[in-house]
Amino acid sequence: MTNVMDVFTEDNLQYQFYPVSSGSVQFKVRATNDAHIALTMGPQETEPMYEVMIGGWGNAKSVIRRNKTKPDKVEIETPNILNGGEFRGFWVRWDSGIISAGREGEAIPFISWSDPEPFPIQYVGVCTGWGATGTWKIEDGAEFDTPDKLEYKFGPVAAGALDFEYRGPHNCHVCLTTAPAEVDPMYEFIIGGWENTQSVIRYCRQKPDKVTVPTPGIMNANEFRKLLIEWRCGRLLVRDKVSGAVIMEWVDPSPFPVTHFGVRTGYGARGNWKIAHFSKSGALPLPPSAPVAAPLYSSPPGYPGGPAPAGGAGSWINVSGGQVPPGAVVGGQDCSGEPLYVIRAQHEGATLPGKLVPSHGCAYVPWGGLEHGKPEYQVLVGGPNNWTPTSGSNIPPGAFPGGQSEDGEPLFIGRVRHEGSMTTGKVQPSHGVCYISFAGQELGFPEYEILMS
Template sequence: MTNFLDVATEDNLQYQFFPVSSGSVTFKVRTPNDAHLALTLGPQESDPMYEVFIGGWGNTKSVIRRNRTKPDKVEVDTPGILNGGEFRGFWVRWDGGVVSAGREGEVIPFISWTDPEPFPVGFVGVCTGWGATGTWKIEEGAEFDTPDQLEYKFGPVATGLLELQYRGPHNCHVCLTSTAAEVDPMYEIILGGWENSQSVIRYNRQKPDKVTLPTPGLMNPNEFRKFLIEWKCGRLLVRDGSNGAVLMDWVDPAPFPITHFGVRTGYGARGQWRIAHFLGSSAQNPQPSAPQAAALYSTPPGYPGGPAPGGAGVWAEASGGQVPPEAVLGGQDSNGEPLYVARAQHEGAILPGKLVASHGCAYVPWGGQEHGKPTYQVLVGGPNNWVPTNGSNVPPGAFPGGQTEDGETLFIGRVRHEGSVTTGKVQQSHGVCYISFGGQELGFPDYEILMA
């Protein structure tokens, strides 16, 4: 996966985000000054966040900044490092808290800083500003070939939708995993297998297959065939990309977070691929884009209030794993995926919980169980001030996030559990913060609570 994604940036300091699966990104940029990169948990500007400014201050110096605040963590003189008439190559790496940048062909970075409190980076954003427009070539795996061998090539996914085009005689294999490797749990979709006679959905590389479908002549070695693969709350759909018709459909009773896809060919087949898996991809049938955070969202029946108290944010309607701009980051899953503050209706209650974008749904805790909700609301543009507390000690000014079926106010809390920081509901009368985790509702007497 060594192709380059072409990106144009305007003079507006607005980042364009792309998912990353490794601890580095390589790119070429043509701009007179101010090539800015952001390293974030999710596909938007939100803390925590690293920024690497290359050729700032009139193309005289470069800096590393954390959380958009000064003073800069490190500053170096780099006169003439960028050029508006030619591409200049660079790399940016992050590993164990060390953030560094270097020139193409040079091993030693020209700028580096160690963060004592590192966070997992899932996205890279690029922009230009201060009188500069830019053209970027970012190393990514949007189009590539696969040889005749049963070895997956992996790339990251940002939403519950993967669009692919495949040209080959047979055996188009796609896997969905929680890491860039063949490990369980794992979904496999085999299209045009068995000499282009049938297609299947397989779980953990085991038989019997979950779905088997006769598909004679599905693939063609002389033309690209298009497919859409969707996953929402454990439901896996494979569609014909030309007309949207469902080819295969299976529901996993115990879904797992999907962060990567893999592709391969084999059994005498070589394949050519075109992959669209970024947010805002050119898929014909993408999931609807989320509304802009600046809008005043309509509130569904039963939801108390649209705007948050004091004008500190609003609740944005979303579905299918959508993450609205300026969504409030609540924590991260055990695998490092960001979790956002969300809420949903269940059994007459409005329950705060967590949005797991890769699952295509939000989860809320209720009745001892974890409940997946494909439609939900996300807190956007709101506070991100978490205060430790315990039991029924809800401090004044705590942020109300919903209510029980009996009308008791529920607040937004979070706890650390098994390597995650998971958001959930604080029920004062019970003296605990409830989270949904691993299919269960778990209660914790010590927690952090979100303040307005």
């Protein structure tokens, strides 16, 4: 049994990435042509990278490409392989450097290539273009078992949450790490341990446990238990996915960036798992309920109808829903290790610089003492990435403009280190600080870095 994620891709050749932990992905796609699949090490278009292009060149050919370079590694004729009026099923596999793709229900691939220098694949991306949009149904990970062996099976994470189901008599073990291995630092969650009587949170495999709670009968050998583990800025939560109730909670004063999870069973228990690799569940913020005020100023540089940005290259691209366009400027990283991108968005008559957290499906801007989620925003693309330390109202010559306050004051793009993160925000010269949005609040810092043209 599998979960299915519905995805829509526009006619823009911009990949949407999702983590995978197995050596294959199964999907159905409805498109007239050019269904593209990327296989990468991270959630963006970076080398090394494989691309499987199905139904390209007017739905006539399919190719495999490495690192977006020509000549293509392999090319075959596949006339009418896609259809804009119906879903067609496919699979893409990778094993020991062999990249292959086939049709649903067929074991033999219709295209295949062996890379003499393979790399580990942890993300899959999908996109459409060249006149085509696409509707996708991507299968999530299938059920799998863990033996009574106390050995972790690892997979990558893309966000600050792990959504899973577990069926077993006891000893559901989950770890969060910086690599696909048992390395320190590491968080461990033992749920239903000690013969299904208690659960703990453990740090770096050391005792005493950080949290111990009684959980008699929490696991069941005959039915799946739906659970959610969340981590954000050092706050770790284990929730019951059905009721939302918190089972365990602990705050790490020195959090580390989590990149992988592991699962295992032992002490006489075997487990059956369903991991929602593509899930975006968790504590997702809601858009602000207050209406956006009408603009009180002329369009700032880069906005539609406004002048071009002053100084330096770069442009502001309209995006929504957590999407990251190619060439987006990385401004920092969240405490989970996820990259944060430089954005700006309109709020209460202002155009405010802020941060994009792709896994949350929205951007954030600071204003009025609060953090405001924005499902629609602009991302800085192809711009500078030169940051200079400064303080107070000292705006160095050549600082990159980021927007305007509701009163028309120019705002700039800054960033600060805070609680294990490097977070981008707005510099307001008249206030002498860089404001960032963080954990629901607007926080001001007199010492910060500013983005230069």
